[in-house]
Amino acid sequence: xxxxxxxxxxxxxxxxxxxxxxxxxxxxxxxxxxxxxxxxxxxxxxxxxxxxxxxxxxxxxxxxxxxxxxxxxxxxxxxxxxxxxxxxxxxxxxxxxxxxxxxxxxxxxxxxxxxxxxxxxxxxxxxxxxxxxxxxxxxxxxxxxxxxxxxxxxxxxxxxxxxxxxxxxxxxxxxxxxxxxxxxxxxxxxxxxxxxxxxxxxxxxxxxxxxxxxxxxxxxxxxxxxxxxxxxxxxxxxxxxxxxxxxxxxxxxxxxxxxxxxxxxxxxxxx
Amino acid sequence: xxxxxxxxxxxxxxxxxxxxxxxxxxxxxxxxxxxxxxxxxxxxxxxxxxxxxxxxxxxxxxxxxxxxxxxxxxxxxxxxxxxxxxxxxxx
Ligand SMILES: Nc1ncnc2c1ncn2[C@@H]1O[C@H](COP(=O)(O)OP(=O)(O)O)[C@@H](O)[C@H]1O
Ligand SMILES: [Mg+2]
Numbered sequence: 001x002x003x004x005x006x007x008x009x010x011x012x013x014x015x016x017x018x019x020x021x022x023x024x025x026x027x028x029x030x031x032x033x034x035x036x037x038x039x040x041x042x043x044x045x046x047x048x049x050x051x052x053x054x055x056x057x058x059x060x061x062x063x064x065x066x067x068x069x070x071x072x073x074x075x076x077x078x079x080x081x082x083x084x085x086x087x088x089x090x091x092x093x094x095x096x097x098x099x100x101x102x103x104x105x106x107x108x109x110x111x112x113x114x115x116x117x118x119x120x121x122x123x124x125x126x127x128x129x130x131x132x133x134x135x136x137x138x139x140x141x142x143x144x145x146x147x148x149x150x151x152x153x154x155x156x157x158x159x160x161x162x163x164x165x166x167x168x169x170x171x172x173x174x175x176x177x178x179x180x181x182x183x184x185x186x187x188x189x190x191x192x193x194x195x196x197x198x199x200x201x202x203x204x205x206x207x208x209x210x211x212x213x214x215x216x217x218x219x220x221x222x223x224x225x226x227x228x229x230x231x232x233x234x235x236x237x238x239x240x241x242x243x244x245x246x247x248x249x250x251x252x253x254x255x256x257x258x259x260x261x262x263x264x265x266x267x268x269x270x271x
Numbered sequence: 272x273x274x275x276x277x278x279x280x281x282x283x284x285x286x287x288x289x290x291x292x293x294x295x296x297x298x299x300x301x302x303x304x305x306x307x308x309x310x311x312x313x314x315x316x317x318x319x320x321x322x323x324x325x326x327x328x329x330x331x332x333x334x335x336x337x338x339x340x341x342x343x344x345x346x347x348x349x350x351x352x353x354x355x356x357x358x359x360x361x362x
Contacts, residue, residue: 149291150295186284189284190282190284192284192288196287200295
């Protein structure tokens with residue numbers, strides 16, 4: 001049975017696209033067939049992060065409108081051969097994507113893949129609601145920062161009301177992926193801690209991705225960080241998160257906080 | 272301010288956490304529009320002001336949702352002199 005997963009957040013720039021690519025690649029590396037789908041019409045980036053920007057011929061809208069078939073539009077990854085990309089179009093017309101069109105594409109993807117991962121655009125408008133509309137599972141990406149947490153709360157509300165699953169009375173499975181986490185700052189009380197965010201949003205934790213240069217390096221070379229920078233803490237965190245999505249009970253490792261003597265003494269107080 | 276805050280002026284996360292908790296409890300509950308609350312606020316205030324002199328800032332009106340029902344909560348502070356006078360009359 002295919003699983004349709006939406007990676008969403010409300011706020012922009014928190015790491016949805018990075019996470020879509022990294023989780024997709026990590027899942028595909030276990031041999032499962034994975035399609036990552038860019039819903040960010042007009043501002044596509046997933047192709048760039050995946051290093052496939054020069055191979056895009058047809059996109060999601062072409063397939064949704066019936067101008068191309070799925071086989072023509074899917075781009076197979078050059079590194080992991082069970083990983084495919086369906087790019088977004090650069091068109092300015094956001095209304096080009098209809099619910100019926102998306103429904104057809106998702107239904108067809110379900111037949112061919114084990115995982116269909118939808119990279120949501122920012123915001124709570126049409127693009128974001130279409131990306132989550134047919135999902136079975138949601139990964140809510142948040143940064144430990146007030147506006148991101150507030151927007152995630154809004155998105156959780158939408159996941160519980162505006163998805164097909166919610167409308168049919170079922171519970172939407174939701175996971176929190178905390179990204180760009182700086183353990184040092186959290187321990188000094190300069191940034192919300194893992195527990196702060198978990199307490200406030202109260203959905204289960206899928207993983208903690210550290211703020212890291214490795215993510216930037218991977219996007220520079222056009223590779224999902226989970227396969228582009230093997231062995232880095234960010235890659236490991238994404239690989240663990242992907243395994244948890246498959247139901248493997250991987251213990252959660254909190255990012256290490258390097259503390260000086262004073263920090264060790266006072267650090268806990270502030271947290 | 273306790274001694275730890277003194278040592279750690281960077282510890283702003285607890286405040287962030289508190290503000291978020293208050294804001295989100297409010298946002299999650301407000302299935303009725305803020306305009307509606309504002310309207311009720313104004314009319315209740317006018318009704319009470321006919322009988323008692325009150326400070327509009329000391330009136331708090333909110334709608335809370337509990338399972339299947341909503342509670343309209345009105346909290347207002349009545350100045351001590353007014354309530355004492357009322358007590359004497361009653362006694
Ligand atoms: N863990 C991380 N550490 C450092 N930079 C990150 C991390 N995650 C994302 N970024 C950077 O943040 C920016 C926004 O990320 P992106 O995945 O495009 O966010 P979104 O899709 O939510 O808008 C990019 O420049 C990306 O490289
Ligand atoms: Mg994005």
